[in-house]
Amino acid sequence: MNRVSVLLPVWCWLLVLLVAPLAIVAAISLGEAADGVPPFTLGFSLDSLRTVWTDPFYRVSFLLSLRVAGISTLCCLLLGYPAALAIARAPERWRDPLLLAIMLPFWTGFLMRVNAWIGILADGGWLAGALSWLAGGPVRLLYTDAALYLGMVYTYLPFMVLPLYASLSRLDPALGEAAADLGAPPWLRFVRVTLPLSMPGVAAGCVLVFIPAVGEYVIPELLGGPGAQLVGRVLWSEFFANRDWPMASALAVTLLVLLLVVPATVQGIWSLRRR
């Protein structure tokens, strides 16, 4: 009895803020678009979901989102791992300032930071200008895939670094010493001791970057080219440009299912390897 009463607020919270909104989205995805306020009628039609799953336009958009998120995650991992390792192995008094430096950009507005990138990458901006001078011809950066990936990696890198740091800083330094003592040169110590023992951090970081990156809307909208029709952008235009709420909801539901499958698979592979 006592446990039930203690957990009651938690269940209420989950019900009101998580289950109910999702149920509403799911219900709308089964409705039909209509003129009026709100612009749909409830019902039980699978048309929108079927369109999302069959129409090549949406399929391409999903695949593109997964690809962009995947490549961004990989870039974050390749950049974030050395950074996290360097912080974890830095002298004690340097660690907190370095971590702070990683998190500092988050204390200013996200939109402001993305807009700052527009200034840097724009045709008249200093980065594009410098590259044009080096290349001896005009170099376009803004509204290209390069700008899109730059924005994604810039935004999500801390989500990779922090869990990696957490897992690397917990490694017993004596393990590295033991490996060295047994004749392993530095690269072998990394491959056989540091890397395998930091895999939980790698998995956590990849999930933390990949999931929000798949649904990202702002970065492709502000930095990416018109071809970068990622799911987030498509969803936005279904809602606000087409006023097709059931279609937008069907996209949202599909994205959610997709994103539940990915971490569940990672978890599954992980627990299989552990056995």
Place this chain on the structure above:
Amino acid sequence: MSALLRVEGLTVRHGATVALDDFSLTIDDDELFVLLGESGSGKTTLLRAIAGFVPPSAGRIVLGGVDIGPMPPHRRPVNTVFQSYALFPHMSVAANVAFGLRGMDRAAVRQRVAEMLALVRLEGMADRRPQQLSGGQQQRVALARGLAPRPALLLLDEPLSALDRALRAETREELVRLRRQLGTSFVLVTHDQQEALTMADRIGVMRDGRMVQVGTPMAVYERPNCRFSAEFLGAANILPVVVGAGGQAELPGLGAVRVVGGAPGAMLLALRPERLRLDGGEGGNRLNGVLQASMYGGETLTHSVLLANGAVVRVTQALHDGLTALRPIGSAATVSWAPEAGVLLPS
């Protein structure tokens, strides 16, 4: 016996503090050398310097004729058993033991691992993870892992400190037996004097980054060369003494005693509690006092006797025949000893 390892004038600084101060030491082939000292005496620093984890600011470390000082840890033919064991948690026991075996084919590795696990009596545990083993078993895995690559020298950093009492006594014997069998020299670091006395072929007593005394356990215990050595290894009563000529000496406030050796002048007389007698012994030195306390220890009884000058000496009596009654506290007691039982130390 010939010298296996020579440490010459080694100095290690940690910031402003000097952990090892112009330190020299020779380790022979086929011996168990125990470095004994309090924490902060530099004994672990010495071990880490030999393994290559601590860069010396001066001095040489010569192993088998080769100066290993400039080599990184992974090139040095020494292995370490770490205090925390530092077993790889993501590898099986067999993979841990095989870690240091490189440049061998699979079959040879498998055979060596089996050999080492048999040596430490862990044959059935090859596929377990270290976390699934008891502390004693983990300690043996660490030992097998360190010995597997056939190091010229095995370094052991407080290898028994994480074990409980009963297991520690058993493991001491086991380590000594195993080392004799292999003939590999061990350098073992400990702060436990009992461990040092029972296991060592030679003991080095360390203090403040310097070697205080080196010798066999018997030599260091029976003939300490300074007050620190006498008090750190076992118990000792230390009395100031003025040594005269012809084996005569004066204990200030207590009277004349006979001593062996020593130079004329002020010195310290060290007396082991078990070499003293209470109300007995003939032909030796005698001091009168009052029994202040008696502590019963099962196999021994330790008396505290207050002497005329206010000094208290401890006398340990072995209870060969058991104990039925204690002497009354406050009764008169005479402490006696043979002159050769006392050791004269510089004051």
